[in-house]
Every structure is written in C-alpha cells, then in structure tokens.
Amino acid sequence: MKGTVKASLKATVVGGGIGGLTAAIALRRTGHDVTVLERAPELREIGAGLSLAPNAMRALDALGIGERVRKHSAPSEVTGTLRTSSGRFLRRFREGRDEPLAAFHRAELYSALLAELPETLVHTGTEVIDPSEVDADVIVAADGVHSGFRHRLFPAAPEPGFRYTAWRGVTEPGAAPPVRSSFTMGRGAYFMIHPLPGGRACWALGAAESTPGARYPSEHAEVTRRVADWPAETRELVAATGPDAVLHNDILDLDPLPAFTSGRVALLGDAAHAVPPDLGQGACQAIEDAVVLAASLRDHPVPEALAAYDAARRPRAAYVTKQARGKAVADTSSAWWLHALLTVTVPLMPASVIRGQAAPLWDWTPPVL
Incomplete structure (x- = not known):
C-alpha cells in the first residue's frame, strides 16, 4: 500500500541529462538520498530547442515544479499547423480545438531542472558503467542512447538503429522576424518551427x-x-541562424528491450527506449519514467519497486517507439504517393480523429507524489 515503505534509500543517478535530473528531483521529493554522476566535465545542454507535450508537463506538475519550468517556455502551435513545402497550408492551429506544446531552448529547460537540486548533489567528470562501482541501494541508469549500463546488462540487445539525419538551429534574439509554429511536409524531408522566449525561434530539418x-x-x-x-519563412529562418548554431545529428532509436531493470539497476530515458523525435516524446517519456520510478520506490521495497516500474513503463515505451517510427517513416518518405495521400487526407481529418490519435500519448496521468 502507498506510504508503507518509509526508509530512505541511497540512490545514484548515472547521467545528468534531462531524464537524470528529473529522476533526481523526483527521488529527492519522495525522501531519498540522491547523488548524480555525470561523465562530462561540466554540466551543459546543447544549443537546440525541444517541446514538451501535456503528458510531460503534467508529470512536472506532479513534482511541484511545473509552473517554475513553464516560465522558460513559449507556446507552440506546431501540432495544429501543417503545410507543404510549396507553402500550401493543410491545417491551421485553432484555439479550443488544438492543444499547444511548451517549447524550450534545451539549455534553459536544463538549467530550470538543475536549479531544483543542491549544487553539491551533481558530480561531473565521473563515468561508471559497472553497477559494482556504485555504492547505492538503487542505480538509475540515465546515460543516454549509447548507455554503457544497458550494454552491460543486456549485451545481446541490438545496438541503436539509424532512422534518418537531422539539422537543428536556434536564432539569436531579434535575428529573425517573429515566426509562428509550423510543421512543413516535403518529399523526403520535413521542417519544424517553434517560437522561443526572448524573440528567438528554433527549427529542425529532418531528411x-x-x-x-x-x-x-x-x-x-x-x-x-x-x-x-521551400516557403520564404523557412529560408529566412535558416538565413537568420548563425553557421555555428546549426547542429547535425543522426536520428537513432532502440528496439524494445527484454526488461528495463536488472538487479538494483533501472534504465531510464534514452538508455531504455530512445525514439525518433517525430512525436516529440523523447524527453517526455524520460520525465514520465522519473515520476513513475520515484512513486514505485516510495511505495515498495527495491525489488518490487523495480518490477512495478518495468511493468508500467515497458509496454508504454514499446507503443511510443512503434508510433514514433511510423511517423518518422512518413515524415521522411520520398514516395510521391504517400506525400500526395497526406496532402489530401490531412485537411479532411476531423478534429476528433486527430485528438484521438494524440490521446494515448497526451492523456497519460502521472502518479501522485
């Protein structure tokens, strides 16, 4: 029963990214002694943007930090504003029908999470991949898509798979005219725009x-x-981005694992279930993981807690992976017939259908912490 497990645990979070910091916040909120080990020599996030959907913001609310984090975001209408690379709008965001996302500069979201933790809690320049090296009751492996812990615990699991390539950029304040959110569908590529606080915008080109x-x-x-x-707004936004502010990365994901836990170790975020960004759920799922894990460790001894965490998170992660892969294929397909089909069907889709597609992702409810 809830509240029956009162003993404080010694928890070590391996990886100081968004998922790792959220896990540390959640575990401290539920009364545990937490240490974060980050292999990088300093704490920082890359200069790119991201969005959090309602499910993730609800999880941050459950941690009591939602309002403080929201102050660093701008509303994005990207899920309701779709157009073709010729500039034709297939759908425009409508208040009351479509739900905005919260768009962030990654570094600012990261700083907002880091501010919720004591400075002495996070140790940089510390890399571990072996549970025997960690003195803790529970280890949270949030060490990313190339997780050393995942490889050690599940050596037979496939390596991350390549899906497509992507460029990302952020403009400086005032460098570009104000932009509205949009998702532009081309043949074999997409271009996404989020406005950011402070007169900036972030964009992503996937191909x-x-x-x-x-x-x-x-x-x-x-x-x-x-x-x-492509549309003038797209060209102008790229032109307004400094060359040094353009990042190029391969988009990778993971096949479902046989488990998210082993012994006293719980995999979290991309270490457990990296997905393409096409549903905007990568960081969202890591935040969900953190809240569910903390609630499980509050309510059960470690073995039962990790079993509960695995049972709750693995089926959902498998669903998100399948859906994100499907959208990644559609978003970067060069097939003329698929592009033509989407340009015909998207404008005809009733709001109820679109909302129904988002509901399994966005309507998730976090446990009470």
Missing part, C-alpha cells in the same frame, strides 16, 4: 539518408541548399 555519418563542410550551407525552394 532521409541511406547511411549514418554523412557530414558537410558547412552544415548551414547544406540546409540552405535543401530548403532553397
């Missing part, structure tokens, strides 16, 4: 690529070339 690792002498010039005949 089909046959093999990982392709890089260009100037990533900014390559993006400029690829969107040369």
Whole structure:
C-alpha cells in the first residue's frame, strides 16, 4: 500500500541529462538520498530547442515544479499547423480545438531542472558503467542512447538503429522576424518551427539518408541548399541562424528491450527506449519514467519497486517507439504517393480523429507524489 515503505534509500543517478535530473528531483521529493554522476566535465545542454507535450508537463506538475519550468517556455502551435513545402497550408492551429506544446531552448529547460537540486548533489567528470562501482541501494541508469549500463546488462540487445539525419538551429534574439509554429511536409524531408522566449525561434530539418555519418563542410550551407525552394519563412529562418548554431545529428532509436531493470539497476530515458523525435516524446517519456520510478520506490521495497516500474513503463515505451517510427517513416518518405495521400487526407481529418490519435500519448496521468 502507498506510504508503507518509509526508509530512505541511497540512490545514484548515472547521467545528468534531462531524464537524470528529473529522476533526481523526483527521488529527492519522495525522501531519498540522491547523488548524480555525470561523465562530462561540466554540466551543459546543447544549443537546440525541444517541446514538451501535456503528458510531460503534467508529470512536472506532479513534482511541484511545473509552473517554475513553464516560465522558460513559449507556446507552440506546431501540432495544429501543417503545410507543404510549396507553402500550401493543410491545417491551421485553432484555439479550443488544438492543444499547444511548451517549447524550450534545451539549455534553459536544463538549467530550470538543475536549479531544483543542491549544487553539491551533481558530480561531473565521473563515468561508471559497472553497477559494482556504485555504492547505492538503487542505480538509475540515465546515460543516454549509447548507455554503457544497458550494454552491460543486456549485451545481446541490438545496438541503436539509424532512422534518418537531422539539422537543428536556434536564432539569436531579434535575428529573425517573429515566426509562428509550423510543421512543413516535403518529399523526403520535413521542417519544424517553434517560437522561443526572448524573440528567438528554433527549427529542425529532418531528411532521409541511406547511411549514418554523412557530414558537410558547412552544415548551414547544406540546409540552405535543401530548403532553397521551400516557403520564404523557412529560408529566412535558416538565413537568420548563425553557421555555428546549426547542429547535425543522426536520428537513432532502440528496439524494445527484454526488461528495463536488472538487479538494483533501472534504465531510464534514452538508455531504455530512445525514439525518433517525430512525436516529440523523447524527453517526455524520460520525465514520465522519473515520476513513475520515484512513486514505485516510495511505495515498495527495491525489488518490487523495480518490477512495478518495468511493468508500467515497458509496454508504454514499446507503443511510443512503434508510433514514433511510423511517423518518422512518413515524415521522411520520398514516395510521391504517400506525400500526395497526406496532402489530401490531412485537411479532411476531423478534429476528433486527430485528438484521438494524440490521446494515448497526451492523456497519460502521472502518479501522485
């Protein structure tokens, strides 16, 4: 029963990213002694944007930090504003029908989470991949898509798989005219825009690529070339982004694992279930993980708690992975017939259908902490 397990645990979170920090916040909220070990020499996040959907914001509310985190966000209407690369709008955001996302600069979301923890709690320049190296009752492995803990615990599990390639950028304050959120569908590529606080915007260009690792002498010039005949707003936003502010990464994901836990170790976030960003659920699922794990450890001894965490999170993660992969295929497909089909069907979709598609993701309810 809830509240029957009162003993404080010694918990170590391996990985100081968004999922790891959220896990530390959640575990401290439920009364545990927490240490975060981060292998990087300093704490920082990359200069890119991301959005959190209602399910993640609800989880942050359950941690008592939702309002403080929201102050660093801007509303994004991207899920209700879709257009083609020729500039034709297929759907426009409508108040009351469509629900906005909360868009953040990653570094500012990261700083907001970090501010919720004592400075002495996080130890940088510390890398561990072996549970025997960690003196703790429970270990939260939030060490990313290339997780050393996952590889050690499940050596037979497939390595992360390549899906497509993506560029991301953030404009400086006032460098570009004010923009509205949008998701532009092209043949074999997409372009997404979120406004950010402070007169900035972030964008992402995703494109089909046959093999990982392709890089260009100037990533900014390559993006400029690829969107040369796309809507003016897209071209202007790229032009307003400094060349050093353009990031190029391969998009990877994971096949479902046989378990998210082993012994006293719980995998969390991308270490357990990395997904393509096409549903905007990567960080959201890590935040969900953190709240569920903390609630399980509050209510049960460690073995039962980790079993409950695994039972709650693995089926949901498998569903999100399947849906995100499907959307990634559609978003980067160069098939003319699929692009034509989407341009015909998207404007005709009733709001109830679109809401029904989002409901399994967005309507998730966190446990009370």
